Amino acid sequence: MSYLVIDHLTRSYAGRPVVQDLSLSVERGTFLALLGPSGCGKTTTLRMIAGLDTPDGGEIRVDGRNITGVAPHKRRMGVVFQSYALFPHMSIGSNVAFGLRMHGLAGGERRRRMAEAIALVGLADHTDKRPRQLSGGQQQRVALARALAIRPDVLLLDEPLSALDAKLRKDLREEMRGILRRAGATTVFVTHDQAEALSIADVVAVMNQGRIEQIGAPEEIFERPSTPFVASFVGRSASFTGIVEDGAVRVEGGAVLHGNGLPASGPVRIVVRPHRIRVLAEGDGAQNALSGTIAALDYTGELVEIIVDTPTGRVPVNVATADAAWHRYGAGQTIRVGWDVADTLVFPA
Amino acid sequence: MTSRRAGWLLCLPAFAILAAAFVWPMLLLARMSLNQTSDTGVLIPALSVATYGRLAADPFTWQLTRDSLVMSAGTASIAVLLAYPMTLFLFRTQSRFRTLLAVAAIAPLLVSGTARVIGWLTILGDGGLVNALLGLLWLPRQHLFNNWTGVWIGLTESVMPYTVLTLLAGFGRLDQRLEEAAATLGAAPLHRFWLVTFPLTLPAVTAAWSLGFVLSVSAFITPHLMGGGRVFVLATEIYDAATQTLDWPAAAALSVYSLVLLLLIFIAQGAVSKRLAG
Numbered sequence: 001m002s003y004l005v006i007d008h009l010t011r012s013y014a015g016r017p018v019v020q021d022l023s024l025s026v027e028r029g030t031f032l033a034l035l036g037p038s039g040c041g042k043t044t045t046l047r048m049i050a051g052l053d054t055p056d057g058g059e060i061r062v063d064g065r066n067i068t069g070v071a072p073h074k075r076r077m078g079v080v081f082q083s084y085a086l087f088p089h090m091s092i093g094s095n096v097a098f099g100l101r102m103h104g105l106a107g108g109e110r111r112r113r114m115a116e117a118i119a120l121v122g123l124a125d126h127t128d129k130r131p132r133q134l135s136g137g138q139q140q141r142v143a144l145a146r147a148l149a150i151r152p153d154v155l156l157l158d159e160p161l162s163a164l165d166a167k168l169r170k171d172l173r174e175e176m177r178g179i180l181r182r183a184g185a186t187t188v189f190v191t192h193d194q195a196e197a198l199s200i201a202d203v204v205a206v207m208n209q210g211r212i213e214q215i216g217a218p219e220e221i222f223e224r225p226s227t228p229f230v231a232s233f234v235g236r237s238a239s240f241t242g243i244v245e246d247g248a249v250r251v252e253g254g255a256v257l258h259g260n261g262l263p264a265s266g267p268v269r270i271v272v273r274p275h276r277i278r279v280l281a282e283g284d285g286a287q288n289a290l291s292g293t294i295a296a297l298d299y300t301g302e303l304v305e306i307i308v309d310t311p312t313g314r315v316p317v318n319v320a321t322a323d324a325a326w327h328r329y330g331a332g333q334t335i336r337v338g339w340d341v342a343d344t345l346v347f348p349a
Numbered sequence: 350m351t352s353r354r355a356g357w358l359l360c361l362p363a364f365a366i367l368a369a370a371f372v373w374p375m376l377l378l379a380r381m382s383l384n385q386t387s388d389t390g391v392l393i394p395a396l397s398v399a400t401y402g403r404l405a406a407d408p409f410t411w412q413l414t415r416d417s418l419v420m421s422a423g424t425a426s427i428a429v430l431l432a433y434p435m436t437l438f439l440f441r442t443q444s445r446f447r448t449l450l451a452v453a454a455i456a457p458l459l460v461s462g463t464a465r466v467i468g469w470l471t472i473l474g475d476g477g478l479v480n481a482l483l484g485l486l487w488l489p490r491q492h493l494f495n496n497w498t499g500v501w502i503g504l505t506e507s508v509m510p511y512t513v514l515t516l517l518a519g520f521g522r523l524d525q526r527l528e529e530a531a532a533t534l535g536a537a538p539l540h541r542f543w544l545v546t547f548p549l550t551l552p553a554v555t556a557a558w559s560l561g562f563v564l565s566v567s568a569f570i571t572p573h574l575m576g577g578g579r580v581f582v583l584a585t586e587i588y589d590a591a592t593q594t595l596d597w598p599a600a601a602a603l604s605v606y607s608l609v610l611l612l613l614i615f616i617a618q619g620a621v622s623k624r625l626a627g
Contacts, residue, residue, distance in 0.1 A: 051532075052529050052532070072532040072533055073531075073532045073534075073535050073538075075533070076535070078533065079530065079533040081526050083524070083526055085524065085527050087531075088522075089548050089549060098531070098536075098544075102535035102540060103535045146534065147534075150534060150535060
C-alpha cells in the first residue's frame, strides 16, 4: 500500500479553483517532484499536505491514517520553505533543536539528535552562529537539517533551491539528494524547474491548472509525454499541427510526416524533441524530413542549438560541440533535418 | 561638495528650528532655575542652586516624582498590553476593512485633548454612562472622574494610538512563514507565539512602551482636567508653579529635573533594547 495518498483533493480561493480533484500516491522513501508553472497549484498542494492550508474536499492519508483534519503541529511533516523561514533570533543549534524541543525531547537526547542533524548537512562548525551570519546555501541546509531533525513522516520542500544562484543550485541539488537518500525520507518536492525535477526525483508529477497532467519516472515524462502541455513544459520541442490524410499527417507548407498511432482522420499536433532531430547530409534520408534555412545558432557550451525555419514551422536541432563540425553551419544556409517515426509524438489537436 | 557635507547642510533647517524652538528656551529655563524666590514671592536674580535644594528637601517633590513615574509606567504598560493584540490583528488581517480599522485605532489623535476629556466626562462622570449602567444593575456607583482612576483611564487612551503606530511599524519584520515553520515543527499555537512571534516583536514593544512612558510623563491636559485638581504629577506642578504661585525658578527647576529624569530613562531603555537586539 502506498505511504502518502492524496485522494481527490480540491481547493479554491474566492471561487477560483487552484487544485482540482488531485489524486496521487507515493511509496515510502520515494522522492516525488511536483513540477509545474507558477500558479499551477503545486505549492497549495504542498501546504495542504503540511496542514497549513485546508482542502475544500478530498483526503490526505499517511501510512493509512487520514490526516486531512489534523492540525499542522500534530502532523510530523518536515517543511523546508522557499524563504527557509529560519528563526532569526535563535542560533543554528536552537533552530535545529526547536522541533525536538516541541516533540518533548529532553537534554542529552535533544543535543545528540541536534548535533546529528547538523552534522548530516555538514554545518557542525556553525552551530552557535545566527542564520544571518550564514550564506544562502548554508541557510538552505540549516532549513533541511531542522526539518529532518524531527524525523518527519514526509519531508516537504517548497522550491528550496530557487533563491540560490545557478552553480550553487546544481551543487546543492546533488548534495541534497545524497542527504535525503541517507535519511531515507519520503519527500515531496515542489519546483518549476524541469531540469531540477528530472535530475533529483524518482517520480515526477507534472501539474497544470490545478490538475496532474502526467505522473511517472523522469525519463518517461521526458521521452513519452502524455499531453501536449507536458511535451511543451518539460524540455524544448518542435511542434506542428496538421491533418491526418491516408495514414500520414499533412502539415502546413505541404510536407507529409509519419507517426505511430495516428487517428483515422482529423487534426493532430506533432511534437519532436530537439535531441531526436538530426541534420541530414547530402543524400541522407530520414523517415520524416523537412528542409529550411538556418535562422540562428544558439551556442550553450556542450550543445549548439540550430534554429531552422521551415515552411512548416520553426525546428530546433541540437548538435554536439565536441568536434568543431558545427562551425560549418551559419545563418541563412539551406539545411535539411530529419527524425524517426518512433521519435514522433502525436497528440489530438 | 562631498555628499557628507551636503547631508549636514540638508539637516541645517531642522537644526535651526530645533535650536530656536527647543535648545534656546531650555537654556532660558535652565538660567531661570538658578534664580531665587523671596519669601514674599519676589523673583531675585541670582546664580545659585538654592531652588533645587529647596525642592530636594521638600518630600512633596519626591511624592510627585514617584506618582509621575508610577502613573507613566502604568499607563504605558496598560496601553502596550491593550494595543499589542489589536495591532497584531491589524497587521495580519486580510479584511477589506483593514485600513478603516487602522484609522479607527489612531482616530483619538484627531480629537483635541480637551474634547476627549469632555467625552470621558459623559462616560465616567458621576452621572455618566458607566454609573448609569451600574445603577441599572443595582450595583454601587463608582467615582471614576476627578481622581487617579480617571487620569489612568484618560492617559492610557490618549497614549494608545501612539503605541499602536509604533508597534505596527515594528511588526514589519514579522514573517508569517516563521509561525508556519514553528507549527510544522510541532509547536502548538501558544508556543508559536511565545517562542517565535513575541521575541521578534520585543524591540517594537520596548519602543512603544518608551514612547508611551515619555508621553505620559509630559502629559498635562489629561492629569489636569481628569484629575480635577486632586491629582498631582510633575507636569501639573510645573503648571501651578508657573501660573498660580508664580514661582518661576521652581517651575524652571522642576522642568529641568523632569527633562534629566526622562533622559536617564531613555539611556536605560537604549541599553536594554540593545541587549534585546544583540
